[in-house]
Amino acid sequence: MTKHLSNIFLIGFLLVSSVGFAQNEMFIFVSDSDTDGDLGTSASEVRANADELCQENAIDGAIGMTIRALLSINATDEIRDMPDNYKMPQTLPIKNEFGVLVANNFPDLIANNLFTAVNSNISENIFSGTNIGGSLASANCTNWTSNSSSTGATFQSNFSEFPGTGSESNCSESLRLACIAFQPLADFEVEGFSRFGVDGPNIKMKYIAFSDTLKLPPTAKSSKEFDIDIDVSKIISIDILTEFGDDPDNLRFAPPNIQETIPGVEYEYDLQGSSLWLRTTENNSTFVLDKPFKVFIIYTE
Numbered sequence: 001m002t003k004h005l006s007n008i009f010l011i012g013f014l015l016v017s018s019v020g021f022a023q024n025e026m027f028i029f030v031s032d033s034d035t036d037g038d039l040g041t042s043a044s045e046v047r048a049n050a051d052e053l054c055q056e057n058a059i060d061g062a063i064g065m066t067i068r069a070l071l072s073i074n075a076t077d078e079i080r081d082m083p084d085n086y087k088m089p090q091t092l093p094i095k096n097e098f099g100v101l102v103a104n105n106f107p108d109l110i111a112n113n114l115f116t117a118v119n120s121n122i123s124e125n126i127f128s129g130t131n132i133g134g135s136l137a138s139a140n141c142t143n144w145t146s147n148s149s150s151t152g153a154t155f156q157s158n159f160s161e162f163p164g165t166g167s168e169s170n171c172s173e174s175l176r177l178a179c180i181a182f183q184p185l186a187d188f189e190v191e192g193f194s195r196f197g198v199d200g201p202n203i204k205m206k207y208i209a210f211s212d213t214l215k216l217p218p219t220a221k222s223s224k225e226f227d228i229d230i231d232v233s234k235i236i237s238i239d240i241l242t243e244f245g246d247d248p249d250n251l252r253f254a255p256p257n258i259q260e261t262i263p264g265v266e267y268e269y270d271l272q273g274s275s276l277w278l279r280t281t282e283n284n285s286t287f288v289l290d291k292p293f294k295v296f297i298i299y300t301e
Contacts, residue, residue, distance in 0.1 A: 026089065026182040028070070028109070029097040030119045030126060031057040037127070037141030037153050037171025043074050046144040054179030059097040062181030070178040072129045072136040074143050080110055080134025087184035094180070110134035118178065125169065126176045129154050141171035148172065193301045202301035206230065210292040216242055216267055218290035221282040225275050232271035234299045240269060240278075242293040254288065264288070 031053055040046040050069035058067055068086060072078040082088045083106060094103045100116050103109040112132055129140035137154035141147070149172040169175065193202035208214065208228065217224040241253040244265050254265040266284040270277050280289060 024092060026092050026094045026106070026180060027059060027062050027065070027097065028094050028102055028118050028178065028180050029057075029059045029062070031177045031179055033057055034174040034176045035127070036147040036174050037144060037151065038147035039144040041145055043077060043143065046073050047077060050144070050177060053177055057179065058181065061095075061097065061099070062179075065181040066184050067179055067181045070130075070180050071127065071144070072134070072140065075136060078134055078136045079128075079130050082106075082180075088180075088182050089185055092182070125173075126178050127153055127169075128178065139168045146171050201236070203236065203298055204301070206295075206297045206299070208295040208297075210243075210294055214294075215290050215292050216278050216285075216288050217280045220280050220285055220289065223277055223279040225277050227274060228276050228295070228297065229274055230297060230299050231274055234301075235271065235297055236300060237298040238269075238271070238276075239296045240293055242267065242288050243291045244287040259284065 033053055033056065035050075035053060039049045047069075050071050050073075051067065054069045055067045066086070068082065068088075070079055070082075077085060083090050088106060090106045092105060093101055094106065094109055096102050096116070096118055102116055102118060103114050108114070110130075110133055127141075127144075129137050129144065131137050131154075139152040139154045141151055141153040144153075149170045151171045152168040153171050154168060193204045195202045206228070208226075214226070215224075240256055242255075242265070243251055244254055245252045254262060254267075256267055256269050259266050264284060264286040265288050266281045267288055268279045268281070270279075276295065278293070
């Protein structure tokens, strides 16, 4: 039943390809709702409230994607930081809510290399707090914590540019926000079982790592039971690796049933009920006795 580890990596690649990168484009749009310059009392609250305003005004094409406000909040959360802060792709094309290409990619967007307006139907202004290139503008409503008329914020009025050169508005005014929708890079997480393809099974994975008790039997020709909490009749694939060798800086790992290639690391396994049984041999398990192991299991619903 043991499969090569390459099978695991192949399945992982298919999972990420099927869901994590289902979208091959990003969308930029302008919120229907507006806000003054006071979006919270801390940077995290400002970010959460700004993103929530965009999420509540999501366009149809952005449903199911990550949606964030295109707003520079402080020196560590500028628009240009969004690829690093929020795993935003930098190479995908960006379209507006009408499906028209706005920019070839995110760097072009913040450099104002635009093909068309974000939304030419809107004549109202939007807060951005951002300079060309995506850095934080000095006028930012005290990092979006103030709606005082005595403080200012950079805003955009020309939607053929973004972030654009901008002008300065009072923070007491109510303006819209620009928003961006994308699928985060390498951010694949699914709760419960997943199904890929019409004829594919609903599958789930389980990884059991090293622990003080997760070790092979300490003596030759003996067996040891481990509860894996899975009905073994539902297991599709199981991979087991056992540590061997005495050099902690050069650890080696052996799968089950190695008999001649590496002497002294042979062990066997079988599955019963909801248990994994590991068995050492009489003469060929010297280097894996009482050694820790790890298990990766793929099973059906």
